[in-house]
Each structure stands twice: as structure tokens, then as C-alpha cells.
Amino acid sequence: MNRFISFARELKRYPSAIAGLVLIALFLALALYSLIMVPQSHAVQLWRAGIARRDSPRNARPVWYNALPWVNLPRTLVLDSAEHPELKRYREISEEHNEIEIAFEFDYHYDAFPRELNLFLRSEYESRRPFASVRWVTPDGRSFSLSDGGVDREQSIRIDQLRGLRRELGDVAPRVGLFADPASAEGVPQVLHGTYRVEIEGVSFEPDSDIEARFVRYGQVHGLAGTDHIRRDIAVALLFGTRPALAFGILAAVGSTVTTLVLAAVGVWFRGKVDAAIQRVTEVNMVLPLLPVLVMVGTLYSRSIWVMLGVVILFGIFSAGIKTYRAMFLQIRELAYIEAARAYGAGNTRIIFRYMIPKVLPTLIPSFVTVIPSFVFLEATLAMIGLGDPVLPTWGKVLEDAYRNGALYRGQYYWVLLPSSLLILTGLGFAMFGFALDRVFNPRLRER
Amino acid sequence: MPNDVLLQAENLQTHFELRKFGFVRAGEVRAVDGVTFHIRRGEAVAIVGESGCGKSTLARTVLGLYEPTAGSVLFDGVDMSSYDRRKLAWHRRQVGYVQQDPYAALPPFMDVRQLLREPLLVNGVRDRAEQEQRIRSRLEEIRLTPAASFLEKFPHQLSGGQQQRVVIARARILDPQLIVADEPVSMLDASVRVEVLQLLRQLQRKHRMALLYITHDLSTVRYFCERIFIMYGAKIVERGPVEAILARPEHPYTQALVDAIPDPDAANAGQYRKVPAGEPPSLLHPPEGCRFHPRCSFAIQGLCERHDPPDFETGAGRRAACWLYREAAVEHNLQR
Amino acid sequence: MRTEKLVLHFKAREGIVRAVDGVDLTVEPRRSVAVLGESGCGKSSLTKAILRLLPPNVARYGGKVLLDSDDLMRLDEETFRTQVRWQRIALVPQAAMNSLNPVTRVIEQIAEPLLEHRRATTHAEAAEQAREAFDIVHVPPDFLRRYPFELSGGMRQRVVIAMALITEPELIILDEPTSALDILTQANIMNALKGIKARVATRFMLITHDVAAASEIADSVAVMYAGQIVEQSDAAQFFAEALHPYSAFLMSSVPTLRGAKELHAIPGQPPSLLAPPQGCRFAPRCPERFDRCAHEPPPFRTACGRVAKCWLYESQRQTAHDCSAGE
Structure with a gap:
């Protein structure tokens, strides 16, 4: 000793x-x-299972990268109606007719565009699929339709890959176009800061038939060490x-x-x-x-x-x-x-x-x-x-x-x-x- | 063999084979080459010789560290070559060993208690209380007191003299009948030498141990031993009581040794010493005949370079392996 | 050669090691002094201090080294190296026989410094000087062409001494010149040194722990204890009777071959050079200790020129006994 x-x-x-x-x-x-x-x-x-990393962006930098004074990259945002019931309204119109309204609202003040945008819809039904329409509302009041139609039990809407939307935005990737300031110069889109909304209006046709939505805005920074090419x-x-x-x-x-x-x-x-x-x-x-x-x-x-x-x-x-x-x-x-x-x-x-x-x-x-x-x-x-x-x-x-x-x-x-x-x-x-x-x-x- | 003889070496030879490339025999170093002597119980004897004369090999052979090439060593009446495992372990308990360099002789990573306990553990003294009691009593015996204050010291925290005393305590811890001390004080300062040698002598007398004192320093021998063996070229060339040999050395080599050693005296500065020319013989190719003859000024032509001299009895208990004494021996025998 | 208040302290982890602590030492021309001391007394550091062979951890280095009234401490490093070391003061270090380069012939090792220091201009000249030096130490000249490993320990030691001699220095420091050698070889080397003393005008400073060896060539004996010279006496007087109690103990602890005497060990341990005792450094072990010993004694000079750093000699500056032995 x-x-x-x-x-x-x-x-x-x-x-x-x-x-x-x-x-x-x-x-x-x-x-x-x-x-x-x-x-x-x-x-x-x-490390290996896909499900665990559904909400992670690809190739994102570490979050502390934002600590640099000239850097303001978007973080990842996940909004899920099942986790936040207050974002959802469910109204029983009749025995076989329910109205569902989900509204995701978020402020966007970053200087860059998100890496990717995804909307996951889930529904419960016996035989008749519910129906939903999804709209994107920008701070300056423009609105874009993201989807319109029946909702499967599990359905992913990869917003970035919606061809129609891309055309509508003037052949710009939706992750850019949806956030861009229309006033910005051609080819150098600027972010329009403000409050964005994703509105989902649905109708279901069976008792207790319901819709849940999960919106993921993938950031350019994520986690303490960033992410790799497979999230x-x-x-x-x-x-x-x-x-x-x-x-x-x-x-x-x-x-x-x-x-x-x-x-x-x-x-x-x-x-x-x-x-x-x-x-x-x-x-x-x-x-x-x-x-x-x-x-x-x-x-x-x-x-x-x-x-x-x-x-x-x-x-x-x-x-x-x-x-x-x-x-x-x-x-x-x-x-x-x-x-x-x-x-x-x-x-x-x-x-x-x-x-x-x-x-x-x-x-x-x-x-x-x-x-x-x-x-x-x-x-x-x-x-x-x-x-x-x-x-x-x-x-x-x-x-x-x-x-x-x-x-x-x-x-x-x-x-x-x-x-x-x-x-x-x-x-x-x-x-x-x-x-x-x-x-x-x-x-x-x-x-x- | 008389019962008071503890150790009896008969024509003892210890040779080392030299090999080239690890397998080709290149010759033999005859480090000990036909040595006969005995040590009585409780007797202190000295083996004196220069480096390379084989005295350390002789010591190690007696300790059982080297196996003799030929001849025999009887310890307590038992031939060492007949030892089995148990008997060898017994021999190791009976013979204590004090080495030249006290610092190297102590494991640097053990404290005094640990290193004194080692021989006890090896030899089956497992009882803690007994170990402790023995360690303490040995420390008191060598006057490292209070013992408690030294138990936890490491060798490097002790002075050279204290280290050598710990080595002596270790040699004593199994109550041996014989202590082999190989140049125990040559690395120590003059003022400490006396202390260590007096301690050895005192322990030897008190416990009636035999002491085999190996040294190159003839001047210390008088104070600590009764008999003396002079070794030259792997053989004992002269033997006898200390006082007699120092007063009247007979073998020319012994005479040269005595002449070469100064006592502190201002008169030394004025005179040159007589030193035989040449170097000690190679033990790989020792000279024919008497091994000292190439350096000897009394060499008898036709005899000394051809025939190895036997031991001639020259006086009471004295022998010299030198042709000069062939007549003296006859005379001595006649007188008896 | 004279040193005055020579000081050499080293920095160690535990503090300052006062290895040489105010040494006054005199070596008269053509006379040899033996510095006697036990291990750890600072005698090797004294060599370093005189030759300015300083390790990097020096804490303090001061005092005076006078050689024929030149103050060597005033010389700058370069001058000291080229003009003093080896030229005017030569050193035969401890175990010097093992310091020869085994792969070059002896002659090369002698010639090189001679040519370097411009004491010889040609190889032949250097060889001639080497042969002379070999003659003084009794080494056959044909040994010059041999390699060191072909020589015995004693022969190699002589070669090293010859190398020190060759520049005709005013002082040769011999550090334990015989300690690793066999008895007969020791006697041989001592004979050689005596021969040099008789033939060459130089002085020796013999650093040793061996009292008997010191008596072989010393004209004067200086006893060193705990970094200081406690006594310096003419050899004849010293071996007849030492002044300082430590010297006396040292003498009485040496076993003799001729005539039995009672041996005495010195009680206690030598002091640590890290924290030497206040006052007289030998006082804690000294049987003759008295009140004054709490203060450090100055060196007292007796009537016949002996010096003792001991309060006992404050009053007895002159005793009839002192000079008798040396007459």
C-alpha cells in the first residue's frame, strides 16, 4: 500500500x-x-436495423457544426400525431363517417434547406380505406397539394420524389422549392423564413377507422457525430x-x-x-x-x-x-x-x-x-x-x-x-x- | 574420516567445456583441477588467490551449484554425488552463501522481510509466526536493530555494509553448518569491511559454524581464519595455519603475494616491490609441470617444468606443492 | 597546484548534493598527494571539479583552482579544453584499462591526440614520443602495434598511464588506478608509478579508498569526508599518527599483513551529502565530540605544516609529537 x-x-x-x-x-x-x-x-x-434510423437524415453533419457563427443548418424535426394528440381533431359525423384533421406547424429559420422531407401515414380500417388530402402551406400563404387519395395501412410519401410537385415548383427539388423564397434569384434559391404548415384532411368510412401521420423534416445536422450514407x-x-x-x-x-x-x-x-x-x-x-x-x-x-x-x-x-x-x-x-x-x-x-x-x-x-x-x-x-x-x-x-x-x-x-x-x-x-x-x-x- | 570433519574434498576437479558454434568442442577450462582439502566443524578457513585461479568455482562446487567433473566432495560424511532430491535440499539448508556484491545479491524488488522469508518458504517453513520470529532474530543477530524498522526497507535504501549484513542474515536464516563467503567485503569500504568480517567471525564462533572464506586479500585473513589455502592455477599450492604462513611463506607464489601487499607505511614510497614477471596461467592450456614455474625465480631446471609437484609436508599442518621442499619434507617426516 | 574553497554541487530530485563543499587542497611541485576517502565522500567529484568535467545537473560550481599561479577558473571553456585539460592536467580515469578502443591499435590511440593537440606534426614523431612514454612505464615498444585486447589488464593500465604522461602535464590525476587489478599487477603498477615519480617532473594526485595503496606513492595525504578535506598531512607523519579522529579511525580499520593489531570499525553511517550535519560533519560519529563541534571547524594548521579541520587542534597548534615522525 x-x-x-x-x-x-x-x-x-x-x-x-x-x-x-x-x-x-x-x-x-x-x-x-x-x-x-x-x-x-x-x-x-x-447500428444495423433500418427501423431505428427511419428518422435520421443521410450524410448529415454533427449538430455542433451549427456552433460556428456563420453556420445555421437545419436540424431534424419529427412531428407525429400519435405522440401529439393535440395536433389532431377527430370528429364523428355519423356512424360510418369520421372527419380527421391533422395540422403540423413549425417555424423555419435556418439558412439552408432540409436534406429530405417524408410523410408517413398510417390508418386503421376493416375493408374501406380512409381518404386524405395533404397540403403544404408556406409562410406567405401559398399552398401545394402533396397527396390526395386513399390511405393504406402503412404509407410513405417521399415528398422529394413527387414528380408533379417538382414540376409545379418549376423543376426544383421539393425539399428546396417548398422552402424557397419565390422572390429569390433564379438558380440561387433563398430560404423563406417563417411558419410552415402541413395540413392533412381526412375522411374515414368505418367506425373507429382513423388516420395517424408522421412528418419528418430531415436536417443537415444530426446527432453528435453526424450520420452516414445509410442514415x-x-x-x-x-x-x-x-x-x-x-x-x-x-x-x-x-x-x-x-x-x-x-x-x-x-x-x-x-x-x-x-x-x-x-x-x-x-x-x-x-x-x-x-x-x-x-x-x-x-x-x-x-x-x-x-x-x-x-x-x-x-x-x-x-x-x-x-x-x-x-x-x-x-x-x-x-x-x-x-x-x-x-x-x-x-x-x-x-x-x-x-x-x-x-x-x-x-x-x-x-x-x-x-x-x-x-x-x-x-x-x-x-x-x-x-x-x-x-x-x-x-x-x-x-x-x-x-x-x-x-x-x-x-x-x-x-x-x-x-x-x-x-x-x-x-x-x-x-x-x-x-x-x-x-x-x-x-x-x-x-x-x- | 574423523567425525569432526564437516567437508572433505578429494582430488576435486571442475572443468567447463568450451564449445565453438554451440556444438564443436573447443577445449576445457580446468577451473578446479585436483584439489584436496577438508574443513572441520566450526573452523574458519580461507582460500586465497587471484582472479581466475578457480577459487570461486571451488566455492560453487561446494555449494552444489556446479557438478564436479571428477573427484568427490563428502559433506557430513555423505558423498554429494550420491544426493537425491531430498538430500540435495538438505545440503542447501546446511550451507549458507554470502556473495561479493551485496547489492546484486539481493533481489531489488523485495523488501528485507520478503527476501529473508524466501529461503524459509522454499524450505518449507510455512508458519507465519515462526517465519517472523526467525527473520527478526536474524536481523538482531546482524545488528540491524530495531529489526522492525528494517523489515520494510528495500535493498537500495540500505548502505553497502547493511546490505551485506542482510545477505549474511539470509545465509544464516536456515541455521547452516557451513557458510561459504565469496569475497564478502571486497566491494565495501575499508571502515565497513572490518565490521562485516568481525560480524561473520563472531557468528561463526557463536554458532559453531564452519566458514569458507574466499578472498584475494591476504591481509584480512589473519583476523578471521585459522587455516589458509593458497590457490594458483586451479590448484592449492600451499596450506597451513594462518600465522605460520604469513610469517614464513614457503611456496614462491605465496612469497610473491606477501611481498606485493603493502601495509600502510610511509616507507613503502621509497622502495620498489619484487613482483614475478608474467601473467597467471591460462586454465585452458595450463603449463606442464608446476604451474608457477614460468614465473618462478627458484625453478629447478629439468624438474619444475616437467613434473607437477605433489604436496610436501613442511611443518606442523603445513604443506607446499613445490619441489623446493622435497628434502624438507623428508626431514620433517624423519623428525616425527 | 592549489584549490581554494572549491565547490561543486549537483541538482538531484531529492535536493542539492554537496559533493565537493569547500575543498582546500595543495599539491606541491614534484610531490604527490593521495586523496583518501570512502565511497560517496565526493572524491570523484573533486576530479570532475578540477578538470571541469561537469555533468549537466550542476547546481553550483565555484572557488579557485590555481595551477602555477594561473587561476584556471577564469579561463573560458575553449581555452581550458585546448590548453589545460590533458595538456597541463591529465586524468587516468577509474577502470581506465577498459576505456581503450578495442578495434584500433594502441599506437593510433596515442598518436591521435598528439596530432590533434599539435604536440607532434608527423606520425613518426608521435610514435617516437609514444615509445618514450612506454619506456617510462616499462611497456615493450612492440606493444604499440598491438590491439588493446591482446594486452593484459595490467599492461593496458600502463598504456593508459603512458597516454597521460605523454603530454608532460604538470599534474596527473589517477582515479583508483589499481582497484580492479590483481594483487601482483597492483604491485607492478605501483612500481611503475614510483618509476615515473623518480624520472619525470610531474605531480600525482592519487584518488583512492585504499590506505595501503596510498602509502605507496604519496608524499602527502589528504583525507576527504562528506565533501570536505578534513586533514592534509605529510605522508610520513600521517602514517605514523593521523590527526583528525576520522583519519585515525580509517587507519585503525585497515587490516595489516605484518604484525597483528586490533581492528576498529567506524561507528555509524557516513552522512548524506544532501543534508550534511551542521557544524563538524564527523561529529555525530566522533567519540571525541565536545561542545565546539556544533560549529564547523576551520582548517587548523599545526606547527609542522599539517592541516586538520577539527576543533581538537585549535589550542594544540604545536605539539612536540607532530613533526617527529617525518624527520
């Missing part, structure tokens, strides 16, 4: 250690948060990506450093055949290229992140690290205290684990911490070359999507920058902490 306190005190002298620890803690907290709040299966659902909220992937990233990094680092260390110690202590065997396996392994092997495993067997991790660890165990540790252990083996231990009868296992390995821990722990990010990066690299886990959302897969969809060419910098900066921050956090640990554990390096 005392040792721990003095160690912590020592560590506190390095601001970089504190910064690194804060970063690491932050990522761990994120991982933990995602774990507690949303179970893994749900996260996958959130997925990138923030979800970034949040859930923390877990596989840390897990992959830490497990691979543990697997390849700790096991390597033990093997190196065993080889050095027993010498002879054991050592030779370990050395030969290592040498063979060192000339086998890791990436092609991973590509093969990924293509022929499985791209599961855990299979990949297994292969990485297997290769990591018999890595060049074994040679480095071996050189250290060769010196340690000759130390007087080891000879003393032999003289009072300590056995092989005790000498390896109690006397040899603790001696290198001060050099091992910092290098262990600093090697974690390289495995996090490896995971991202694997995803980039198409070996990402087919199910789990990871940072690398976000990058891969961005790359495949030409995010950078299309100005969607956020799509690349956010996962990249998470990767960089992870690296930075572990590196700063690791280097500080190195200074604490190995004070001789500090002298100059």
Missing part, C-alpha cells in the same frame, strides 16, 4: 501522466457506459467502438507481452532444447507476414474480431519481443541474487516467476502500456482493408465506410476526422501514460 502511494506521488509529478490517465479513464468510462446502458445485442440492432448515427458506432477497440488493444497487448515475457524467461532459464525450440519458432514466425495471414483467415474462415484477435496474439507471442526479453533475461540469469536463490534451493518455477520476471517488470509495464495503441490501430487497419468484424460497429469500420463513400471528396470531413481523432487520442493517452511510467520506473533514463 505504501509503495502504491509513493508510486502515485511520483507519477503526479508528470502532467503528461495525468493527461494520459484522464484520457484512458475517459475511454474506459465510455466503454463502461455503453456496456451498462445498452447491451451489446441492442447496440448491434441500433446511421455515427455517434453510436463511435461509442460502441470504444469497447472492441480497448478490448482488442489491451488483450492483444497482454497476450503478446506477458506471454512473450514468460516464454522468453522459460527459454533463458532452461536453455538447451527448450530455448532452441522457442527461438526457432520465433524466427519462423518473424518471417511470416502478419497481414496476409490475417487476410487469408478473414477471407477463408471468419472475420470476427475475436478470431482476428486470436491470430494477432498468436503471432504476437512469438514476436521479435522474445529476442529483446531474451537479451534482458540472459543478463538477469547471471545476477548474484539468482545464484543465491539456487543456493538456498529455489526451484525453476520460483526462479522464473519470483526472481526473473519481476526484475524486468519496470521495463515491461511502460512498454506494455505504450504498445496498446498499436493494436488498437491494427484493428482499425484491418477494418480499413475490409477485414472488419461483420457485426460489431468499430472505429475502423466507420473509417472504412467513409473511405468507400468518398467522404473526404464530398466534404464530409467529420466522418473521417471523428473516428481518427478517437484513435489518435487513445494512442496519445496510452503513450503519455506509458512514457511517464517509464520515467518513474526507470529513473536512469531521466538524467539528461
Whole structure:
């Protein structure tokens, strides 16, 4: 305990250690948060199932983009009569005749047009479909008919794709034309600010037959990290990506450093055949290229992140690290205290684990911490070359999507920058902490 | 074998094979090459020699760290080559080991309590209270008191002398019958040397342990040992009671050693010392005959370079492996 | 050579290490002084301070180093490097025999600095000077063409001493010249040093912890304790009877080969150079401690030229005993 306190005190002298620890803690907290709040299966659902992202725009920037003083991009607005009964009037005219009126009203003061407009209608009936007409009313009183006719049980009106409306608006996409100021110059439509209305007037022909409407005005900004080309909220992937990233990094680092260390110690202590065997396996392994092997495993067997991790660890165990540790252990083996231990009868296992390995821990722990990010990066690299886990959302897969969809060419910098900066921050956090640990554990390096 | 003999080495040889490329035999280093000696119970003996004379290899062979190539070591009447696992573990409890560099001899990541507990754990003393009691009593024995204040110290927090005393405590913790001390004070300051050697001597007497003191420093031997073995080129060249040898060294090598060692005296500055020319022999290719003959100014032509001298008895308890004493030995035997 | 109030402090994490803390030391021409001290007393830092071989963490460096009345502290770094270091003051560092470059012949390593410092203009001239230096330390001249690994430890040590000699410096500092060598080799090196003393007009400053080795070539002995010189005496007088209680303890802790004597260990631990005791630094371990010892004693000079930094010698400036041993 005392040792721990003095160690912590020592560590506190390095601001970089504190910064690194804060970063690491932050990522761990994120991982933990995602774990507690949303179970893994749900996260996958959130990422993969279409229904969950019906209300998200495509390719929207993060909402905080609006914080820039010259930017005022529309956000997403969802209005649903089922959630807001006050927007709806339902009148029973007779036993077989009901009138339904739904009015969605919203102010629009953004400087850009929405990404898309959709109206979802739902109705309940036995045999006779209800009927509805939908109108769009602009602040200056113009009105456009969006739809007129029977309402199916589930019906989507993709306003942007209404050909008639487009023609009516002068061959301008409805998402632009419906919001444009008629006074604006040709070809450079300006937004007409003010209150817009979507009016739905319906009639149903059965008792209790009803209509509900859901209007979605898709914004150009959405969520903390924007959305991708298939409406997925990138923030979800970034949040859930923390877990596989840390897990992959830490497990691979543990697997390849700790096991390597033990093997190196065993080889050095027993010498002879054991050592030779370990050395030969290592040498063979060192000339086998890791990436092609991973590509093969990924293509022929499985791209599961855990299979990949297994292969990485297997290769990591018999890595060049074994040679480095071996050189250290060769010196340690000759130390007087080891000879003393032999003289009072300590056995092989005790000498390896109690006397040899603790001696290198001060050099091992910092290098262990600093090697974690390289495995996090490896995971991202694997995803980039198409070996990402087919199910789990990871940072690398976000990058891969961005790359495949030409995010950078299309100005969607956020799509690349956010996962990249998470990767960089992870690296930075572990590196700063690791280097500080190195200074604490190995004070001789500090002298100059 | 008389019962008061604790350790008896008979024509002991420890050789190391040299290999080229890991498998081609390239020769043999004869680090210990036919050494016969014994240590009585409770007796302090010194092995004196220069670096590379094989004295440390001899110590390690006695400790059971090296296996002898030939010859035998009898410990407490039992041949070490006949040891099974249990007997070897017993031997390790009977022999304590004090090394040269106290800092290297202590694991840097253990505190004093942990590192003193290690030999107990290894040798099956599992009872916590007994461990604690033994550790404390040994710390008091080496005068690191109050013991409690040293238990949690790490080796780097101790001075060199204190570290070496902890090493002695560790060697003593299993109540050995023999302590092998390999240059225990050569890394320490002069003022601390005395303290450590006096402590060793005192413990040795009090507990009637035998002490095998390995050193290159002839001047410390007088104060701490009864008998002395001079080693040169992997062999014992002279042996006998300390006082007698220091007063009247017989082997030319011993004479050279005594001549070379200064006592603090201003008169030293005015005179040159007699030093035999040349270098100690290679143990890979030792010279024929007497190993000292190439440097010896008394070498007898036709004898010393051809025949290895046997031990000649030159006085009470004294022997010298030198042809100069072949007649003296006869005389001595006649007198008896 | 003389140092006055020489100070060299280092910055460490725990505070200021006062490794050399006001050292006054005199080395007379053609005489050799042995600086005796135990590990951690600052004797190696003293070498650094005299030769201005300063590590980057120096906290304070001051005082005077006088060589033939030139104040070396006033010289700028470049002048000191080109004209003093190795030219006027040479150093044989600790374990110097391992400092030779194993892959070039001995002659190259000697010739290069000679040509560099323009003490020789041609290789042949440099080789000639090297041969002379080898002759002084009794190394056969054909060893010049060998590689260091072909030489034994003692031979290499002689080569290093020859390298120090070659510039005919006014002072040669020998830092533990024999500590890593075997007894017979030690005696050989000491013989060589004695030979140099007899043949060459230089002074030695022998830094050592080995009292017996010091007695081999020292004309004068300076005892260093906790960053300070506590006694400087003529060797004959010193080995007959040391003045400072610490020196006396040191002498009594040295085992002797000839004639038995009772050995005494010095009680207690040497002080930390981070926070040396107030007053006399040896006082906490000194059996003769009295009230005055709470204040730092100045160096007292006795009638026959011995200096002791101890209050005991305040009143007894002159004792009949002092000079007797040296006559």
C-alpha cells in the first residue's frame, strides 16, 4: 500500500501522466457506459436495423457544426400525431363517417434547406380505406397539394420524389422549392423564413377507422457525430467502438507481452532444447507476414474480431519481443541474487516467476502500456482493408465506410476526422501514460 | 574420516567445456583441477588467490551449484554425488552463501522481510509466526536493530555494509553448518569491511559454524581464519595455519603475494616491490609441470617444468606443492 | 597546484548534493598527494571539479583552482579544453584499462591526440614520443602495434598511464588506478608509478579508498569526508599518527599483513551529502565530540605544516609529537 502511494506521488509529478490517465479513464468510462446502458445485442440492432434510423437524415453533419457563427443548418424535426394528440381533431359525423384533421406547424429559420422531407401515414380500417388530402402551406400563404387519395395501412410519401410537385415548383427539388423564397434569384434559391404548415384532411368510412401521420423534416445536422450514407448515427458506432477497440488493444497487448515475457524467461532459464525450440519458432514466425495471414483467415474462415484477435496474439507471442526479453533475461540469469536463490534451493518455477520476471517488470509495464495503441490501430487497419468484424460497429469500420463513400471528396470531413481523432487520442493517452511510467520506473533514463 | 570433519574434498576437479558454434568442442577450462582439502566443524578457513585461479568455482562446487567433473566432495560424511532430491535440499539448508556484491545479491524488488522469508518458504517453513520470529532474530543477530524498522526497507535504501549484513542474515536464516563467503567485503569500504568480517567471525564462533572464506586479500585473513589455502592455477599450492604462513611463506607464489601487499607505511614510497614477471596461467592450456614455474625465480631446471609437484609436508599442518621442499619434507617426516 | 574553497554541487530530485563543499587542497611541485576517502565522500567529484568535467545537473560550481599561479577558473571553456585539460592536467580515469578502443591499435590511440593537440606534426614523431612514454612505464615498444585486447589488464593500465604522461602535464590525476587489478599487477603498477615519480617532473594526485595503496606513492595525504578535506598531512607523519579522529579511525580499520593489531570499525553511517550535519560533519560519529563541534571547524594548521579541520587542534597548534615522525 505504501509503495502504491509513493508510486502515485511520483507519477503526479508528470502532467503528461495525468493527461494520459484522464484520457484512458475517459475511454474506459465510455466503454463502461455503453456496456451498462445498452447491451451489446441492442447496440448491434441500433447500428444495423433500418427501423431505428427511419428518422435520421443521410450524410448529415454533427449538430455542433451549427456552433460556428456563420453556420445555421437545419436540424431534424419529427412531428407525429400519435405522440401529439393535440395536433389532431377527430370528429364523428355519423356512424360510418369520421372527419380527421391533422395540422403540423413549425417555424423555419435556418439558412439552408432540409436534406429530405417524408410523410408517413398510417390508418386503421376493416375493408374501406380512409381518404386524405395533404397540403403544404408556406409562410406567405401559398399552398401545394402533396397527396390526395386513399390511405393504406402503412404509407410513405417521399415528398422529394413527387414528380408533379417538382414540376409545379418549376423543376426544383421539393425539399428546396417548398422552402424557397419565390422572390429569390433564379438558380440561387433563398430560404423563406417563417411558419410552415402541413395540413392533412381526412375522411374515414368505418367506425373507429382513423388516420395517424408522421412528418419528418430531415436536417443537415444530426446527432453528435453526424450520420452516414445509410442514415446511421455515427455517434453510436463511435461509442460502441470504444469497447472492441480497448478490448482488442489491451488483450492483444497482454497476450503478446506477458506471454512473450514468460516464454522468453522459460527459454533463458532452461536453455538447451527448450530455448532452441522457442527461438526457432520465433524466427519462423518473424518471417511470416502478419497481414496476409490475417487476410487469408478473414477471407477463408471468419472475420470476427475475436478470431482476428486470436491470430494477432498468436503471432504476437512469438514476436521479435522474445529476442529483446531474451537479451534482458540472459543478463538477469547471471545476477548474484539468482545464484543465491539456487543456493538456498529455489526451484525453476520460483526462479522464473519470483526472481526473473519481476526484475524486468519496470521495463515491461511502460512498454506494455505504450504498445496498446498499436493494436488498437491494427484493428482499425484491418477494418480499413475490409477485414472488419461483420457485426460489431468499430472505429475502423466507420473509417472504412467513409473511405468507400468518398467522404473526404464530398466534404464530409467529420466522418473521417471523428473516428481518427478517437484513435489518435487513445494512442496519445496510452503513450503519455506509458512514457511517464517509464520515467518513474526507470529513473536512469531521466538524467539528461 | 574423523567425525569432526564437516567437508572433505578429494582430488576435486571442475572443468567447463568450451564449445565453438554451440556444438564443436573447443577445449576445457580446468577451473578446479585436483584439489584436496577438508574443513572441520566450526573452523574458519580461507582460500586465497587471484582472479581466475578457480577459487570461486571451488566455492560453487561446494555449494552444489556446479557438478564436479571428477573427484568427490563428502559433506557430513555423505558423498554429494550420491544426493537425491531430498538430500540435495538438505545440503542447501546446511550451507549458507554470502556473495561479493551485496547489492546484486539481493533481489531489488523485495523488501528485507520478503527476501529473508524466501529461503524459509522454499524450505518449507510455512508458519507465519515462526517465519517472523526467525527473520527478526536474524536481523538482531546482524545488528540491524530495531529489526522492525528494517523489515520494510528495500535493498537500495540500505548502505553497502547493511546490505551485506542482510545477505549474511539470509545465509544464516536456515541455521547452516557451513557458510561459504565469496569475497564478502571486497566491494565495501575499508571502515565497513572490518565490521562485516568481525560480524561473520563472531557468528561463526557463536554458532559453531564452519566458514569458507574466499578472498584475494591476504591481509584480512589473519583476523578471521585459522587455516589458509593458497590457490594458483586451479590448484592449492600451499596450506597451513594462518600465522605460520604469513610469517614464513614457503611456496614462491605465496612469497610473491606477501611481498606485493603493502601495509600502510610511509616507507613503502621509497622502495620498489619484487613482483614475478608474467601473467597467471591460462586454465585452458595450463603449463606442464608446476604451474608457477614460468614465473618462478627458484625453478629447478629439468624438474619444475616437467613434473607437477605433489604436496610436501613442511611443518606442523603445513604443506607446499613445490619441489623446493622435497628434502624438507623428508626431514620433517624423519623428525616425527 | 592549489584549490581554494572549491565547490561543486549537483541538482538531484531529492535536493542539492554537496559533493565537493569547500575543498582546500595543495599539491606541491614534484610531490604527490593521495586523496583518501570512502565511497560517496565526493572524491570523484573533486576530479570532475578540477578538470571541469561537469555533468549537466550542476547546481553550483565555484572557488579557485590555481595551477602555477594561473587561476584556471577564469579561463573560458575553449581555452581550458585546448590548453589545460590533458595538456597541463591529465586524468587516468577509474577502470581506465577498459576505456581503450578495442578495434584500433594502441599506437593510433596515442598518436591521435598528439596530432590533434599539435604536440607532434608527423606520425613518426608521435610514435617516437609514444615509445618514450612506454619506456617510462616499462611497456615493450612492440606493444604499440598491438590491439588493446591482446594486452593484459595490467599492461593496458600502463598504456593508459603512458597516454597521460605523454603530454608532460604538470599534474596527473589517477582515479583508483589499481582497484580492479590483481594483487601482483597492483604491485607492478605501483612500481611503475614510483618509476615515473623518480624520472619525470610531474605531480600525482592519487584518488583512492585504499590506505595501503596510498602509502605507496604519496608524499602527502589528504583525507576527504562528506565533501570536505578534513586533514592534509605529510605522508610520513600521517602514517605514523593521523590527526583528525576520522583519519585515525580509517587507519585503525585497515587490516595489516605484518604484525597483528586490533581492528576498529567506524561507528555509524557516513552522512548524506544532501543534508550534511551542521557544524563538524564527523561529529555525530566522533567519540571525541565536545561542545565546539556544533560549529564547523576551520582548517587548523599545526606547527609542522599539517592541516586538520577539527576543533581538537585549535589550542594544540604545536605539539612536540607532530613533526617527529617525518624527520
